[in-house]
Amino acid sequence: MKRLNIDLPKAELEKEEKYLQDVSEKIQEDILENTSKKQKVTEFIVEYRRNQIDEYRPDEDKVIDYFDHERFVQEEAYRAVDKRLGELSELSSSPYFGKVGFSENDTEDEIYVGKYSLIDEDGTEPLVVDWRAPISSLFYKGSLGEASYEAPIGKIDVDITLRRQFMIRDGLLKGVFDSESDVKDEILMEVLSSKAGSRLKDIIMTIQEEQDSIIRDKREGVVVVNGVAGSGKTTIALHRTAYLLYNYRKMLEHKVLILGPNNIFMDYIGHVLPSLGEEGANQDTFNDLAIKLLEIDDGDVFSGEDFIEAILGGDEELIADTRRKRGMPFKKELEELIADVESGYYKARDISYLERDIISAGDWERLLTKDFGTLPYFRRGLRLKRLILGRMREARDEKRYEIDAKYKALRQSLSSDEERNQLDHARMTEIRALVATFADKREEFSDLSRHDALEIYRRLMTFDFLTQEDLAPMLYMTNRLKGIKLPFEVRHIVLDEAQEHSPFHFLALKEITGCSSFTVVGDTNQMLLEGEAVMNDLGFCFDDIRYYHLEKSYRSTQEIMEYANRFASDRRIVPLVRNGRPVDEISCQSLETAADEITGILSAYRDIDLGTCAILTRDMETARKLHSLLKGKASMKLIDTEDAFLTGSTYIMPSYYARGLEFDAVVVVTDKTEENKQDLVMYIMATRALHALASIKLN
Numbered sequence: 189m190k191r192l193n194i195d196l197p198k199a200e201l202e203k204e205e206k207y208l209q210d211v212s213e214k215i216q217e218d219i220l221e222n223t224s225k226k227q228k229v230t231e232f233i234v235e236y237r238r239n240q241i242d243e244y245r246p247d248e249d250k251v252i253d254y255f256d257h258e259r260f261v262q263e264e265a266y267r268a269v270d271k272r273l274g275e276l277s278e279l280s281s282s283p284y285f286g287k288v289g290f291s292e293n294d295t296e297d298e299i300y301v302g303k304y305s306l307i308d309e310d311g312t313e314p315l316v317v318d319w320r321a322p323i324s325s326l327f328y329k330g331s332l333g334e335a336s337y338e339a340p341i342g343k344i345d346v347d348i349t350l351r352r353q354f355m356i357r358d359g360l361l362k363g364v365f366d367s368e369s370d371v372k373d374e375i376l377m378e379v380l381s382s383k384a385g386s387r388l389k390d391i392i393m394t395i396q397e398e399q400d401s402i403i404r405d406k407r408e409g410v411v412v413v414n415g416v417a418g419s420g421k422t423t424i425a426l427h428r429t430a431y432l433l434y435n436y437r438k439m440l441e442h443k444v445l446i447l448g449p450n451n452i453f454m455d456y457i458g459h460v461l462p463s464l465g466e467e468g469a470n471q472d473t474f475n476d477l478a479i480k481l482l483e484i485d486d487g488d489v490f491s492g493e494d495f496i497e498a499i500l501g502g503d504e505e506l507i508a509d510t511r512r513k514r515g516m517p518f519k520k521e522l523e524e525l526i527a528d529v530e531s532g533y534y535k536a537r538d539i540s541y542l543e544r545d546i547i548s549a550g551d552w553e554r555l556l557t558k559d560f561g562t563l564p565y566f567r568r569g570l571r572l573k574r575l576i577l578g579r580m581r582e583a584r585d586e587k588r589y590e591i592d593a594k595y596k597a598l599r600q601s602l603s604s605d606e607e608r609n610q611l612d613h614a615r616m617t618e619i620r621a622l623v624a625t626f627a628d629k630r631e632e633f634s635d636l637s638r639h640d641a642l643e644i645y646r647r648l649m650t651f652d653f654l655t656q657e658d659l660a661p662m663l664y665m666t667n668r669l670k671g672i673k674l675p676f677e678v679r680h681i682v683l684d685e686a687q688e689h690s691p692f693h694f695l696a697l698k699e700i701t702g703c704s705s706f707t708v709v710g711d712t713n714q715m716l717l718e719g720e721a722v723m724n725d726l727g728f729c730f731d732d733i734r735y736y737h738l739e740k741s742y743r744s745t746q747e748i749m750e751y752a753n754r755f756a757s758d759r760r761i762v763p764l765v766r767n768g769r770p771v772d773e774i775s776c777q778s779l780e781t782a783a784d785e786i787t788g789i790l791s792a793y794r795d796i797d798l799g800t801c802a803i804l805t806r807d808m809e810t811a812r813k814l815h816s817l818l819k820g821k822a823s824m825k826l827i828d829t830e831d832a833f834l835t836g837s838t839y840i841m842p843s844y845y846a847r848g849l850e851f852d853a854v855v856v857v858t859d860k861t862e863e864n865k866q867d868l869v870m871y872i873m874a875t876r877a878l879h880a881l882a883s884i885k886l887n
């Protein structure tokens with residue numbers, strides 16, 4: 189990294205260097221202290237395990253319980269010390285990155301802001317404040333002057349007098365920069381000009397004010413962010429998760445669910461939370477989660493790839509079906525289906541057994557609709573079945589007493605063993621016949637334990653297979669009929685790439701988890717199937733909703749953004765002023781000549797060490813063909829399944845696998861581009877590039 193501005197008066201610079209030295213010394217002391225703690229806990233655990241093996245006796249359960257508890261406490265202590273050592277090791281390289289000076293009620297104060305907090309020797313004064321603490325929000329305000337922050341005791345008004353940024357690497361001060369406004373943010377420009385790497389990164393040093401207000405928005409209710417490509421939506425959603433976990437740890441630890449569009453994306457973003465010191469969130473794709481909860485075979489669902497390919501290929505039947513499943517009128521169809529099931533899936537009937545009335549049709553109906561009415565319908569069926577079986581058992585047992593009594597009386601009048609044996613045999617035959625009647629009768633109402641949600645949902649299906657668009661409505665319906673339980677508690681849900689979610693994604697997740705605290709992010713410019721984005725109007729599902737719009741993109745150069753804007757729908761990106769190389773626009777007659785062009789482009793990018801590169805095509809077929817044409821000419825990884833990992837530096841993939849990802853350089857290969865005409869796929873592909881974009885048009 190180049191040395192940045194150190195433009196402070198000498199005395200001020202000396203003060204900062206002294207502070208850094210003091211903080212670094214304290215970090216080293218804490219490292220020593222924690223290392224010794226870790227050693228002691230480790231010794232305890234090793235000793236404990238040795239004793240446990242030596243002293244183990246199979247019948248001493250109580251003693252073992254006691255020791256297990258002790259071990260649990262020590263292992264928790266080990267984890268906490270180990271985690272802190274990891275934090276201290278990061279702090280020793282870069283203890284803080286910001287400082288804010290402010291006056292509050294005429295008292296001057298200042299704080300240093302870093303990735304984690306550090307307390308002084310006496311344990312009273314913070315030397316470094318965690319970026320997620322309420323007071324740290326002052327650092328992320330765009331300008332000096334009047335401001336406020338939310339403290340536990342309420343809103344506190346202050347006057348910000350200084351905002352200073354530091355670049356500290358390997359414990360050394362590399363740059364100091366006093367800034368008033370985010371636009372002139374030299375460090376931000378430095379960060380944005382650097383290479384993308386293979387995973388999404390944290391941005392705590394350069395969070396912008398508009399982003400910070402979303403990250404720190406209150407936990408309750410629903411935050412919806414509709415932002416242009418590269419505006420930092422995913423990044424914000426993950427930083428907000430880290431912020432919420434820090435401030436509501438007891439309530440939220442292991443109770444945050446993050447759902448994204450596919451596994452490539454989940455892997456790409458999977459590093460951000462751990463890099464912020466947070467492990468307490470569950471991450472999955474919506475479809476995988478739905479398939480698990482519905483207990484269906486993923487082979488029964490039209491694959492994600494085939495689905496998007498068919499939509500992009502203009503499959504009218506599938507498009508019409510998808511639009512239907514995304515619309516509110518489909519909720520009416522689903523509700524009618526549920527009501528239909530509830531009004532008679534388990535047909536009421538009289539059941540009698542051993543000449544006894546077990547249940548009348550009227551009672552059956554009353555129990556299902558009234559007495560058990562608060563339960564999901566399928567559970568009511570099971571309850572009713574249990575009740576009928578209980579009554580039958582009573583009747584059977586009574587009958588059995590009668591049989592036993594009858595044979596007991598007869599037995600007393602018999603004198604020979606042979607007669608008694610014959611009688612016992614007759615008794616056993618009668619009892620066996622009784623048992624058989626029970627099993628036969630039971631069959632008559634076995635439908636009460638039949639609850640095949642797929643069989644019911646089929647009535648609304650257009651095709652004889654499920655598409656991705658069926659998963660959310662089917663989840664909604666199944667939960668209503670059966671009651672679905674997640675294997676863990678959820679108290680906050682993050683939905684990424686939510687622009688094409690249907691009402692049922694929100695309704696099902698809310699009803700299954702009972703959670704109304706959501707962070708929803710997406711870009712309505714990136715909808716593969718045009719239409720109204722449900723995420724923009726969630727009033728049908730939630731009461732407390734805060735909508736945000738982000739128009740500024742941090743990802744790409746101005747040249748790339750201007751090129752991408754030619755294909756955007758309604759909103760235009762307001763690019764951050766970061767200039768780069770012009771977009772290369774190339775025409776080719778065939779895929780073969782395109783492959784030659786790409787070989788040249790890649791080699792030029794390699795010469796300037798540009799970093800990661802992706803060749804993006806509209807569909808899989810073109811990606812595969814191009815990949816085989818490029819074999820032997822350039823090395824790259826074909827991403828042709830959503831379970832692929834982004835290991836390497838050059839990739840070739842269809843547009844839909846690149847959603848949410850970014851690369852230093854992108855080569856777009858397309859055959860259908862029309863200038864200045866809305867083309868969402870082109871928009872998605874072009875906005876993946878940070879520094880260089882080449883667009884190859886096949887004639």
Ligand SMILES: Nc1ncnc2c1ncn2[C@@H]1O[C@H](COP(=O)(O)OP(=O)(O)OP(=O)(O)O)[C@@H](O)[C@H]1O
Nearest residue numbers: 391394395396417418419420421422423742743848
């Ligand atoms: N304040 C910031 N400081 C530094 N980098 C930032 C900032 N905000 C966003 N970025 C960077 O911009 C890029 C885009 O961020 P991100 O992927 O979160 O955007 P997005 O809105 O989710 O994009 P898309 O809609 O294309 O998925 C990332 O490299 C991210 O690190």
